[in-house]
Amino acid sequence: MPDRGSHLSDDAIELLPHIPRPEREAVGEKPKIAISSDYITVSLAVLVQLLPVLITVAIVYLTAASIYWTDLGHPNQNSILNGLQFVSKFHEIAITTSLAALVLHRVCYDLVNTSGVPLGFLSSAYNLGSITYPISTEFWGGARTAKPQRGYQRWVPLWLLVLVGCFLAAAVGPASAIVMIPSLEWWPVDDPLNNTMLSVFLPLNPSQIWPNTIDAPLLASPGIRQESGNCSADIAYKDPLCPSGGFDDIIAWAVKHMGGAAEPNITLTDLVSGVSRYLTSNSQPQPRGWAVSSVLGLRQARDFGTFWQYLQSTNLQVKNLSRPLLEPSLAGSLPIKKPIVQTQCALFKPDSADSRVITFPTCELRSPSLKFEQSKLWAIPDRINVSAPSNGIVDFHWVDMANYTDEAGVLGGVFVSTSPSGSTGVFPCTILSHWTSVNTWSDPKISPIVFQDSSEPFSIVSSLPTGIKPKSSNPSPAREPISIELPWVSALNLPNRLPSELKPSVNLTLLETSASAFGFLHENNSWRLDPQGGDDALPGILATLLSMHVADGLSRVNSGFPTVLYHREKFPDGQGGTETVDGVIKNMDNRNMGRWPGMPLDSGRLGELYADQARSTNASHNTEVTWKVKRYGYGWGFDIGVTVILATAILLLHVLLAVVHLIFMLK
Numbered sequence: 157m158p159d160r161g162s163h164l165s166d167d168a169i170e171l172l173p174h175i176p177r178p179e180r181e182a183v184g185e186k187p188k189i190a191i192s193s194d195y196i197t198v199s200l201a202v203l204v205q206l207l208p209v210l211i212t213v214a215i216v217y218l219t220a221a222s223i224y225w226t227d228l229g230h231p232n233q234n235s236i237l238n239g240l241q242f243v244s245k246f247h248e249i250a251i252t253t254s255l256a257a258l259v260l261h262r263v264c265y266d267l268v269n270t271s272g273v274p275l276g277f278l279s280s281a282y283n284l285g286s287i288t289y290p291i292s293t294e295f296w297g298g299a300r301t302a303k304p305q306r307g308y309q310r311w312v313p314l315w316l317l318v319l320v321g322c323f324l325a326a327a328v329g330p331a332s333a334i335v336m337i338p339s340l341e342w343w344p345v346d347d348p349l350n351n352t353m354l355s356v357f358l359p360l361n362p363s364q365i366w367p368n369t370i371d372a373p374l375l376a377s378p379g380i381r382q383e384s385g386n387c388s389a390d391i392a393y394k395d396p397l398c399p400s401g402g403f404d405d406i407i408a409w410a411v412k413h414m415g416g417a418a419e420p421n422i423t424l425t426d427l428v429s430g431v432s433r434y435l436t437s438n439s440q441p442q443p444r445g446w447a448v449s450s451v452l453g454l455r456q457a458r459d460f461g462t463f464w465q466y467l468q469s470t471n472l473q474v475k476n477l478s479r480p481l482l483e484p485s486l487a488g489s490l491p492i493k494k495p496i497v498q499t500q501c502a503l504f505k506p507d508s509a510d511s512r513v514i515t516f517p518t519c520e521l522r523s524p525s526l527k528f529e530q531s532k533l534w535a536i537p538d539r540i541n542v543s544a545p546s547n548g549i550v551d552f553h554w555v556d557m558a559n560y561t562d563e564a565g566v567l568g569g570v571f572v573s574t575s576p577s578g579s580t581g582v583f584p585c586t587i588l589s590h591w592t593s594v595n596t597w598s599d600p601k602i603s604p605i606v607f608q609d610s611s612e613p614f615s616i617v618s619s620l621p622t623g624i625k626p627k628s629s630n631p632s633p634a635r636e637p638i639s640i641e642l643p644w645v646s647a648l649n650l651p652n653r654l655p656s657e658l659k660p661s662v663n664l665t666l667l668e669t670s671a672s673a674f675g676f677l678h679e680n681n682s683w684r685l686d687p688q689g690g691d692d693a694l695p696g697i698l699a700t701l702l703s704m705h706v707a708d709g710l711s712r713v714n715s716g717f718p719t720v721l722y723h724r725e726k727f728p729d730g731q732g733g734t735e736t737v738d739g740v741i742k743n744m745d746n747r748n749m750g751r752w753p754g755m756p757l758d759s760g761r762l763g764e765l766y767a768d769q770a771r772s773t774n775a776s777h778n779t780e781v782t783w784k785v786k787r788y789g790y791g792w793g794f795d796i797g798v799t800v801i802l803a804t805a806i807l808l809l810h811v812l813l814a815v816v817h818l819i820f821m822l823k
C-alpha cells in the first residue's frame with residue numbers, strides 16, 4: 157500500500173478517462189470540472205484575491221502617509237475603534253479565504269499536469285488555519301515525496317506555498333489589527349501657528365546662558381529685586397533669580413525626611429509662569445558618601461509657561477488642541493543644557509596631633525577629563541575650629557581648591573559638627589559640576605511639570621570613569637566642566653536672619669540650617685547630627701544637601717534676562733483675502749507685553765527688523781528658540797514602532813502572493 161504522501165501513478169491517471177461511461181452513468185455520477193474558465197467563475201476568483209489586496213493597500217497607504225485621524229476624546233471615538241476591529245476581522249477572513257483559494261487552485265493545477273500532487277497535500281487548502289498541519293505527517297510526507305517540477309511550479313514548490321500560507325493564516329489577524337486600528341500617540345502638527353511668523357529669542361548666546369565660569373558678576377542678573385542686594389543680602393534666598401532661591405524648598409525636604417533614607421525629588425514651582433521642574437538627587441550614602449543632583453534651568457522652565465500663556469491669548473490652532481505637547485530646540489541644533497553636580501564627603505575625626513591635616517575624597521567622582529591628586533593633604537586653616545562647632549550646632553566653610561588641584565570645576569566645602577557618637581567630626585566635601593545636554597517637553601493641559609529625558613542624575617554620569625584616571629584631551633561636549641568661583645558660591649551660604657529653632661540665640665547660615673535639619677538636642681542640651689544610620693550615614697546626607705544646593709544655584713544663572721517673542725499675524729483684509737500686519741515685540745515674562753529695555757521698538761516694523769537682525773547675528777548676540785508642537789491622538793504611521801513595520805511586511809507578503817497568482821491565473 158502506498159504511504160500517505162505518495163503520488164497517484166502515471167498509469168492510474170491515464171486509465172481514469174477509459175472507465176466505461178455506462179458504469180459512471182449507472183451510479184448517477186456527473187462529469188467533474190477540475191478547472192473552469194467561464195466568466196462568472198473567473199470573476200469570483202479574481203474578486204476573492206482582489207478584495208483583501210485593496211483593503212491592504214488602503215491601510216498601508218494610511219500608515220506610509222502618516223495620516224492623523226483625531227485628538228483623544230473625539231465624539232463616538234470608542235464606537236469607531238470598536239467598529240474597526242470588526243473590519244479588521246473581516247480583512248483577516250478575506251485574506252485567509254484568498255490563501256485557501258490560491259493553494260486550492262495550485263493543487264488543481266498540479267493535478268491536471270503529469271507531475272501530480274502528493275496525497276498529503278490534497279487537503280492542504282482546508283488546513284491552512286491549523287497550527288498542527290505544518291508539523292503533521294501529511295505535510296512532511298508530501299514534502300519528502302514531491303517530484304521535481306518545471307516552469308511556474310519550479311519557482312514556488314507546493315510545499316513552500318503551503319508552509320507560507322499556514323504562516324500567513326496565523327499572522328494576518330493580529331497584523332491587520334495592528335495596521336488598521338489607529339494608534340494613540342504623539343503626532344506632529346503641520347501648521348500649529350496658522351501660517352504666521354513667530355520668533356523667540358534670548359538676548360544671550362549659549363556660552364552666556366550656560367557659562368563655563370561662574371563668578372561674582374553673574375549675581376547682578378537683570379530682574380533681581382533691589383532688596384536682594386545683588387543676591388548678597390540675607391533676604392536674597394526669597395528671590396527666585398538668586399543662587400539661594402531654592403533654599404525654602406530644599407530645607408522643607410530636609411525637615412520632612414529627617415532620619416529617612418529617601419532620595420530627594422523636589423518639585424520647584426515658578427510663580428511667574430506656573431510651571432514646575434524637578435530637583436532630583438541620587439546617592440550612595442554608605443559608605444561612599446557620594447551624591448549627584450540635577451535640575452533643569454529656571455529660564456528654560458519658565459519659557460514653557462510664558463510661551464503657553466501667550467499662545468492661549470491668540471487664535472492659533474495650537475490653542476484649540478485637546479492635548480498639545482511643546483518641544484523647544486535651539487537654532488543650529490545647539491543643545492539645551494542643565495547642571496549636573498557630584499559631591500563626595502568623608503568623615504574625619506580630629507583626635508591626634510596632626511588633626512588639622514585632612515584629604516578631600518574624590519574616588520567616586522566621575523568625569524571625562526579631570527585627574528585628582530588623592531594623596532595630596534590639605535591643612536585646615538586656623539579660622540576653622542575643629543574641636544567644636546563655633547555656634548554649637550554645625551559650621552560650614554567653602555574651600556578654595558586652587559592649591560589642592562589645578563583642574564577647573566572642582567569646589568570644596570567643610571562641615572564641622574558633633575557626630576552621633578558625641579565626638580566632633582570634620583566633613584570635607586569635594587564638589588564637581590558640569591553642564592550636560594537635555595531634551596525637554598511640556599504637556600501644558602495635563603501637567604505643569606516640565607519633563608526631560610534624563611531625569612535620573614546617576615544615569616547621566618554612570619558611563620564616566622571614576623577616581624584617578626588619565627586626563628582626556630577631548631572632554632565630552634555634552635558634559636562641560638563648570639568652574640565656580642568663591643564670590644558667587646558664597647551667595648548659597650548667606651546668613652539666615654531667622655533664629656535657629658534648636659537654639660534661638662544662634663543664627664545659622666543657609667547651608668548650616670539645611671544640615672541642622674538632620675540632628676537634634678540631646679538630654680544634656682548638646683546638639684548632634686544624628687540621621688538614621690549613625691556616623692556612616694552622615695557623609696551621604698551632607699553630600700546630598702550640598703549637591704542639591706549647588707545644582708539649584710547653577711540652574712538660576714542668568715535667569716533674569718527676558719525671553720523676547722516676535723509674532724506677525726495675518727488678518728482678513730475685508731475683500732475675501734488676508735493681509736499681513738506688523739507684529740510687536742513681547743517680553744514673555746510680562747503679561748502686559750513690556751518692551752525689551754534699551755530697544756526703541758515703537759512699531760511692529762521695527763520688531764520685524766529686529767527679529768531678522770537677531771536671527772542673522774544669533775551666534776554672537778542672541779539665541780533663537782524654535783518650538784515644535786505635537787498633539788495627542790489617533791493616527792497611522794511607521795514611527796509608532798517596529799511592530800507596525802513587521803505587521804505591514806506580513807500583509808504585503810500576502811499581496812505579493814495574490815498578485816503573482818492573479819497574473820498566473822489570467823495569463
